[in-house]
Amino acid sequence: MMNCLNVAVVGYGNVGRYAVEAVLAAPDMELGGIIDVIPYKLPGMPIVNDITQLEQKIDAALLCIPSILVPEIAPAYLARGIHTVDSFDIHGEKLWQHHQNTDRIGKEHNTVAVVSAGWDPGSDSVLRILMTAMAPKGLTYVNFGPGMSMGHSVCAKSKEGVKDALSVTVPVGSGLHRRMVYVELEEGADFQSVEQAIKTDDYFIRDETHVIAVASINELKDTGHSVHLERKGVSGITHNQHFEYRMTINNPALTSQIMVSCARAAAWRLKPGAYTMPEIAPIDLLPGDRETLLKTLI
Amino acid sequence: MMNCLNVAVVGYGNVGRYAVEAVLAAPDMELGGIIDVIPYKLPGMPIVNDITQLEQKIDAALLCIPSILVPEIAPAYLARGIHTVDSFDIHGEKLWQHHQNTDRIGKEHNTVAVVSAGWDPGSDSVLRILMTAMAPKGLTYVNFGPGMSMGHSVCAKSKEGVKDALSVTVPVGSGLHRRMVYVELEEGADFQSVEQAIKTDDYFIRDETHVIAVASINELKDTGHSVHLERKGVSGITHNQHFEYRMTINNPALTSQIMVSCARAAAWRLKPGAYTMPEIAPIDLLPGDRETLLKTLI
Numbered sequence: 001m002m003n004c005l006n007v008a009v010v011g012y013g014n015v016g017r018y019a020v021e022a023v024l025a026a027p028d029m030e031l032g033g034i035i036d037v038i039p040y041k042l043p044g045m046p047i048v049n050d051i052t053q054l055e056q057k058i059d060a061a062l063l064c065i066p067s068i069l070v071p072e073i074a075p076a077y078l079a080r081g082i083h084t085v086d087s088f089d090i091h092g093e094k095l096w097q098h099h100q101n102t103d104r105i106g107k108e109h110n111t112v113a114v115v116s117a118g119w120d121p122g123s124d125s126v127l128r129i130l131m132t133a134m135a136p137k138g139l140t141y142v143n144f145g146p147g148m149s150m151g152h153s154v155c156a157k158s159k160e161g162v163k164d165a166l167s168v169t170v171p172v173g174s175g176l177h178r179r180m181v182y183v184e185l186e187e188g189a190d191f192q193s194v195e196q197a198i199k200t201d202d203y204f205i206r207d208e209t210h211v212i213a214v215a216s217i218n219e220l221k222d223t224g225h226s227v228h229l230e231r232k233g234v235s236g237i238t239h240n241q242h243f244e245y246r247m248t249i250n251n252p253a254l255t256s257q258i259m260v261s262c263a264r265a266a267a268w269r270l271k272p273g274a275y276t277m278p279e280i281a282p283i284d285l286l287p288g289d290r291e292t293l294l295k296t297l298i
Numbered sequence: 299m300m301n302c303l304n305v306a307v308v309g310y311g312n313v314g315r316y317a318v319e320a321v322l323a324a325p326d327m328e329l330g331g332i333i334d335v336i337p338y339k340l341p342g343m344p345i346v347n348d349i350t351q352l353e354q355k356i357d358a359a360l361l362c363i364p365s366i367l368v369p370e371i372a373p374a375y376l377a378r379g380i381h382t383v384d385s386f387d388i389h390g391e392k393l394w395q396h397h398q399n400t401d402r403i404g405k406e407h408n409t410v411a412v413v414s415a416g417w418d419p420g421s422d423s424v425l426r427i428l429m430t431a432m433a434p435k436g437l438t439y440v441n442f443g444p445g446m447s448m449g450h451s452v453c454a455k456s457k458e459g460v461k462d463a464l465s466v467t468v469p470v471g472s473g474l475h476r477r478m479v480y481v482e483l484e485e486g487a488d489f490q491s492v493e494q495a496i497k498t499d500d501y502f503i504r505d506e507t508h509v510i511a512v513a514s515i516n517e518l519k520d521t522g523h524s525v526h527l528e529r530k531g532v533s534g535i536t537h538n539q540h541f542e543y544r545m546t547i548n549n550p551a552l553t554s555q556i557m558v559s560c561a562r563a564a565a566w567r568l569k570p571g572a573y574t575m576p577e578i579a580p581i582d583l584l585p586g587d588r589e590t591l592l593k594t595l596i
Contacts, residue, residue: 022534025434092593099592116596123428125596126580130421132595133559133583134552136323236320236558238551245543253536254432260534261431276581276596282424283576285431294397295390297430298414298423298574 005267006032007260008051008058008082010073012040014150014223015087016064019256020045023062026260028287032058051080058082060263064256066154070115071098078102078111083266085259087118089151090202095121095276103274112266113274118255119247120144122277124229127245129278131231135241138233144177145169147225150251155203156181156211161189164217171228172208179209184217225251261285303565304330305558306349306356306380308371310338312448312521313385314362317554318343321360324558326585330356349378356380358561362554364452368413369396376400376409381564383557385416387449388500393419393574401572410564411572416553417545418442420575422527425543427576429529433539436531442475443467445523448549453501454479459487462515469526470506477507482515523549559583 007029009019016034023031033046033054040047048054051061060083063070070086071094077084088098095116102113116122120142128140145168152167159165164184169177181198185191195211198204214220229245247254262277262285269284283293305327307317314332321329331344331352338345346352349359358381361368368384369392375382386396393414400411414420418440426438443466450465457463462482467475479496483489493509496502512518528542545552560575560583567582581591 018534018536021536025532025534091596095596096589096593119432121596123432126424126428128595129580129584129591130424133580134417134421134556136555136559136584235548235551235555236316236323238316238319238548241548241552242546243543244545245541247539247541249539249541250533250536253533254539257434257533258432261434276592278581278591278596279579281577281579282427282431283574286427286434291394293427293576294574295394297426298389298393298419298576 003028005029005059005263006056007263008032008035008054008061010035010061010063010077011065012036012038012047013064015252015256015259016062018252019062019064019259022253022256022260026264026287028264029260032056035061051077051082059267060085062256062259062263063087064259067151071101074098074102074113074115075105078105078113079109081109081111083112083114083263085114085117085262085266087122087255087259088116089118089121091121099274099276106274107272110272112270112272114262114266114277114280115274116276117259117262119249119258120227122255122258124227125276126278126282127229131229131233131243134243135231135233135235138231138241140229140231141175143171143173143175143228143230145171145226147251148221148223149179150255152179152181152203155201156183156198159194159197159201161186161194166217166220177207179204179207181209181211182214182217182220183211184215185213223251223253225249301326303327303357303561304354305561306330306333306352306359307362308333308359308375309362310334310336310345311362313550313554313557316550317360317362317557320551320554320558324562324585326562327558330354333359349375349380357565358383360554360557360561361385362557364456365449369399372396372400372411372413373403376403376411377407379407379409381410381412381561383412383415383560383564385420385553385557386414387416387419389419397572397574404572405570408570410568410570412560412564412575412578413572414574415557415560417547417556418525420553420556422525423574424576424580425527429527429531429541432541433529433531433533436529436539438527438529439473441469441471441473441526441528443469443524445549446519446521447477448553450477450479450501453499454481454496457492457495457499459484459492464515464518475505477502477505479507479509480512480515480518481509482513483511521549521551523547
C-alpha cells in the first residue's frame with residue numbers, strides 16, 4: 001500500500017477502545033488521534049477534546065459515540081473536509097433523515113459519510129438485501145443474542161436515576177426478542193420510575209422487556225454476541241430456497257473492525273455523499289489491488 | 299416501476315429454463331425472447347437462433363451457456379449495445395482476462411457486463427469478501443454439497459464418448475471435496491479414456507474424483523445443492539470471531555434468479571464496464587426506490 005490513511009477515533013468508550021486497536025492493526029492506516037471530552041491518559045497516543053487540537057491532517061473519523069449524538073456530530077466533521085463513519089443504529093425514518101442530511105453536506109464539502117456501519121445495521125443489512133435478491137419472495141427472520149446490546153444498554157443508562165445499565169437480548173424465535181435490562185441505580189433513585197422510563201422508550205417499547213435492579217453492572221458485562229439470520233423464499237417460481245447466516249462475535253470488536261473497513265471505502269473508493277453498507281460495493285471494504293482480489297476471492 | 303427492461307435469455311438449457319421463469323416473475327422485466335441454436339417450440343415465446351431475428355430491442359441478455367463459450371459470446375452482445383450477465387465459473391487468471399476484456403468492450407460500446415454472477419462465484423464471493431472485511435485475519439472454508447455441480451457436469455459431458463454426465467460434489471470438510479462423476483457412455487466408448495479425460499481436466503484435477511458408468515443419467519438428476527461457508531478470524535486484535543453461512547437451494551433456480559437481479563443493476567445502476575458481484579453495491583440488485591429500501595431493509 002503506497003499511502004496511509006490518517007484516522008481519528010472519536011469517543012473512547014466501548015467501541016472506541018476496540019476501534020483504536022483495529023486502526024493500528026490495519027495495513028493501510030495510521031491512528032491520527034483520539035478525541036473525547038474525558039481527558040484519558042494513554043502512553044504515546046494523543047487524546048484531545050476537539051479535532052482542532054490535533055496537529056496532523058485527519059482523513060477520516062470513526063464516530064464511536066452514542067447514536068443519538070451522531071446526526072449532530074457527523075456534519076461538523078464532514079464540513080471540515082473529514083470523511084466520517086458512524087454506526088447510527090436507529091432504523092427507519094431517522095436513518096433516512098440522517099442519510100439525506102449527511103449526503104447533502106458531504107457533497108457540498110467533497111467528503112463521504114458512511115452511515116449505520118456495524119453489524120446490524122451494517123453487514124446484516126447487506127445479508128438481508130443479498131438474500132432478498134436471491135429469493136425475492138419470502139420471509140426473513142433476524143434473531144439476536146443471547147448477548148449485550150450496546151444501543152439498548154446506552155439507552156437504559158441514559159435514564160434518570162440509572163448509574164449503569166446492561167441490556168441483554170435473548171432470542172425467542174421468529175425474529176422476536178426478550179430484553180433483560182439490568183440496572184445499577186443511583187442513590188435514592190426510584191426503581192418504578194426507571195422501569196417505566198425504560199419500558200416506554202422507543203428502543204424497548206415493541207419487545208417483552210424485564211428490568212432488574214442489581215448491585216453492580218460491572219460484574220455482569222460480557223461483550224460476546226450472536227446473530228442468526230434466516231430466509232426461506234422463492235427464486236423465480238421455485239419455492240423452498242433456504243438461507244441462513246450465523247455469527248458469534250465480540251460485539252465492539254466487530255463493530256469497530258467494520259467501521260475501519262468502511263473508512264477505507266470512504267477515503268479511496270466512494271464519491272462524495274452518504275452511503276449505508278448495502279450502497280457500497282463489498283470489494284471496496286478491502287485493501288489491496290483489484291486484480292489480486294478478483295483472482296483470489298471471487 | 300415506470301419502465302420495464304426487455305431481457306433475452308441466451309441458451310435454453312438447465313439454467314435458461316429457470317431464467318425464463320425468473321424474468322417473467324420479475325416486477326420490472328419483460329421477456330424479449332429466447333436465443334438458442336436448437337429450435338425449441340414454446341407456445342407464446344419467440345425462440346430464435348440469433349439475436350438479430352428478435353423484433354424487439356433487447357436491453358440485457360442473460361448468457362445461460364457453458365462457461366467455456368462465455369468469453370467469446372459476451373463481447374458480441376456488448377458490442378451490439380446489449381448489457382450481458384454471465385455466470386462464468388472459472389476462477390483466477392481466466393476470470394481476470396474475461397473481466398478485463400468485457401470491461402474494455404463494454405466501455406467502448408456504453409454497455410455493462412456482469413461477469414461470474416451466480417452463487418459461487420457470485421453471492422458466495424460477496425460473503426467471502428464481507429467476512430474478510432469483518433475479520434481480516436483468519437481462514438475461510440467453503441464446503442459444497444452434497445449436490446450436482448452444473449459446471450462440472452457440463453465439463454464431464456463435453457468429453458469424447460460421453461452421452462450424458464452428472465457430477466455430484468460431496469463435502470469432506472475443511473473446504474475439501476470429493477467429486478462423484480456419473481457418466482452415460484456413447485456406444486463403443488472406452489471407459490478408461492473417458493475416466494482419464496475427466497480426472498485430468500482442470501475442473502477435477504485438484505479433487506478426489508471417482509468416475510462411475512451408469513445406464514441412465516436422467517434417473518439420477520436432482521438439482522438441489524447446499525453450501526456451508528465458514529470463517530473464524532480476528533477483528534482488530536480480537537480473536538475467535540465466528541461466521542457461518544449455509545444454504546440449501548435448487549441450483550439453476552438460484553443461479554438464474556441472481557442473474558436476473560444482476561441484470562437490473564447492469565441496466566439501471568452501473569456505469570459501462572465489467573463487474574463481478576462484489577463490485578456491485580448490493581442494494582442495486584433490488585427493484586424499488588432507495589428511500590423505501592433504506593427504511594425497510596437496513
